[in-house]
Every structure is written in C-alpha cells, then in structure tokens.
Amino acid sequence: MPTIAVASGKGGVGKTSVSLNLAIALAQLGKKVVAVDADVAMANLGVLMGVESAPVSIHNVLMGEVDVKDALYDGPAGMKYVPASLSMERLNKIDNQRIKNAVEELAKTFDYVIVDCPSGLGIDAESAIKACRQVLLVVTPEPTSLADALKVKNTAERFNSDVIGVVYNMRSHEKGEITPQDMATVLGAKVLADIPFDFTVRRASALQEPAVMNYPGCAFSRSMRSLAYRVAGEQQPLEEKLKKGFLSEIVEFFKKIFGGQ
Ligand SMILES: Nc1ncnc2c1ncn2[C@@H]1O[C@H](COP(=O)(O)OP(=O)(O)O)[C@@H](O)[C@H]1O
Numbered sequence: 001m002p003t004i005a006v007a008s009g010k011g012g013v014g015k016t017s018v019s020l021n022l023a024i025a026l027a028q029l030g031k032k033v034v035a036v037d038a039d040v041a042m043a044n045l046g047v048l049m050g051v052e053s054a055p056v057s058i059h060n061v062l063m064g065e066v067d068v069k070d071a072l073y074d075g076p077a078g079m080k081y082v083p084a085s086l087s088m089e090r091l092n093k094i095d096n097q098r099i100k101n102a103v104e105e106l107a108k109t110f111d112y113v114i115v116d117c118p119s120g121l122g123i124d125a126e127s128a129i130k131a132c133r134q135v136l137l138v139v140t141p142e143p144t145s146l147a148d149a150l151k152v153k154n155t156a157e158r159f160n161s162d163v164i165g166v167v168y169n170m171r172s173h174e175k176g177e178i179t180p181q182d183m184a185t186v187l188g189a190k191v192l193a194d195i196p197f198d199f200t201v202r203r204a205s206a207l208q209e210p211a212v213m214n215y216p217g218c219a220f221s222r223s224m225r226s227l228a229y230r231v232a233g234e235q236q237p238l239e240e241k242l243k244k245g246f247l248s249e250i251v252e253f254f255k256k257i258f259g260g261q
C-alpha cells in the first residue's frame with residue numbers, strides 16, 4: 001500500500017497543511033488513511049486539528065516505548081493520525097530509524113500512509129523519506145524552495161523512493177513567477193496540484209480547523225480533493241471538480257434560469 005512522504009527542502013511551504021488535508025480528502029474518497037507527524041521537532045499536525053497534547057505520540061514510538069498501533073488517534077472523515085509531541089524533552093532519546101518500521105507496520109492495515117516530514121535533509125527528514133516508498137514534493141515559487149526541493153528529490157531517488165509528483169503551493173501569479181511547466185521540467189516530475197496563495201488556509205490553521213472539512217469551497221480545499229483523486233489514480237467527476245467553486249455557482253445559476261428547477 002502506498003506510503004507517501006510529504007517533503008520539501010525549505011520550511012513553511014505547506015507540508016503539514018498538505019499532509020493533513022490530503023489525508024482527509026483521501027478518507028473522504030473512502031480510503032483507509034493514516035497521517036503520521038514525523039516532524040518531531042515541530043509537531044504541527046495535531047496543532048492544526050486543535051490537539052495540542054496527546055498522551056502517546058510518535059516520540060514514544062521512536063523511543064521504542066509503544067507500538068505505532070497504540071499511538072493512533074481518530075481524525076476527521078474517518079482518517080487516523082499519529083501526532084508528535086510538542087514537548088522538547090527527551091528528543092535526544094529518539095531513534096529516527098524506528099520510523100521505517102512504524103510506517104511499514106501501518107502500511108499493512110491502511111490504504112495510504114501519509115508522512116508529514118521535517119524540512120531539510122537532516123537525519124530526521126532523511127529517515128522519514130527513507131521510510132516511505134513514494135515522495136510528494138511541496139514547492140513554493142521562490143528559487144530557494146525549488147533549489148532545495150531538487151536536493152530532496154535527488155536524495156529520495158538515492159533511497160529508491162518514487163517521486164510521484166510536485167505540489168506547487170502558494171502560487172501568486174506574479175509576473176516572472178516560475179510556471180508549473182518550468183517547475184515540472186526542473187524537478188523532472190509532474191505537477192499534481194497547482195495551488196494559489198489562499199488566505200483561507202491561514203484562517204483554517206489559526207482556528208485549528210482542517211480546511212477541507214471546514215472550508216470545502218476554498219481554492220486550497222478544491223486542490224486537495226483533486227490531488228486526492230490523482231494520488232488514488234481515480235477520475236474526478238466533473239460535478240465534483242466544480243463543487244462549491246465559482247464555476248459551480250455559475251452552472252447552478254444557469255440551471256435555475258434555463259433548467260426549470
Ligand atoms: N496555499 C496556501 N495559501 C496560504 N497560506 C498557506 C498555503 N499553504 C500553507 N499556508 C500557510 O503557510 C504556513 C506554513 O504551512 P505549513 O503547512 O505549516 O508548512 P510546513 O509544514 O512546510 O512548514 C501556515 O501558516 C499555513 O497556514
């Protein structure tokens with residue numbers, strides 16, 4: 001079953017937002033999904049859902065204290081997640097290599113294991129990438145983000161991970177901004193999602209409400225649903241593509257006028 005590392009070189013590009021919302025969107029498609037917070041130093045996945053302290057976390061798993069199956073929590077739409085601990089205590093007791101076993105164990109019972117990786121290429125990030133068979137690169141339009149993503153891609157390939165694609169996040173459509181085509185060429189991978197900068201993501205994160213659950217009509221959530229179909233290798237129905245977007249409102253409007261509804 002797919003085990004997907006959501007990775008980037010640069011921090012703050014949207015890995016945690018994508019990991020959580022992609023996991024929920026896949027769960028909404030009826031898949032059995034678990035999201036794992038492998039960013040042990042930053043521990044943001046639970047925070048995005050309003051869970052700041054969990055009695056058992058990935059830290060306990062990486063310290064060899066508990067089995068990963070005992071660190072699963074219920075998330076929205078039936079997805080499960082393994083949070084990280086916000087506490088910095090005992091971080092030095094962690095064995096990053098244990099993440100591989102944990103991911104492999106989860107892959108036995110879940111259709112998708114989505115791993116929210118730390119930024120960069122430190123031992124924690126490398127171990128998380130190595131633990132997964134696939135990698136999804138999250139990249140923003142800055143040249144530094146692209147350059148760092150290229151390094152992550154090369155590292156992932158060294159580990160025989162399959163780079164399944166790129167999430168182009170926070171696009172602003174500024175003049176001179178790198179295009180999705182250029183990004184695909186530089187990274188040698190398909191752009192699976194092209195997401196604009198969307199203030200709703202900031203609001204969702206400030207209110208600790210996952211965007212795809214609470215703001216299903218925003219540009220980010222619609223991109224996440226399309227991404228989920230692509231990752232699952234399924235065709236997205238047209239009505240679903242248009243759902244709750246501007247276009248769907250226009251379609252509804254014309255249906256009302258001409259459709260006799
Ligand atoms: N498409 C987007 N538009 C606007 N803000 C975004 C978008 N994607 C993510 N963000 C915001 O950017 C910040 C960093 O996102 P996060 O998912 O924590 O990144 P990372 O895990 O890579 O560090 C958060 O405040 C998040 O709400």
Ligand SMILES: [Mg+2]
Nearest residue numbers: 015016039044
């Ligand atoms: Mg993060």
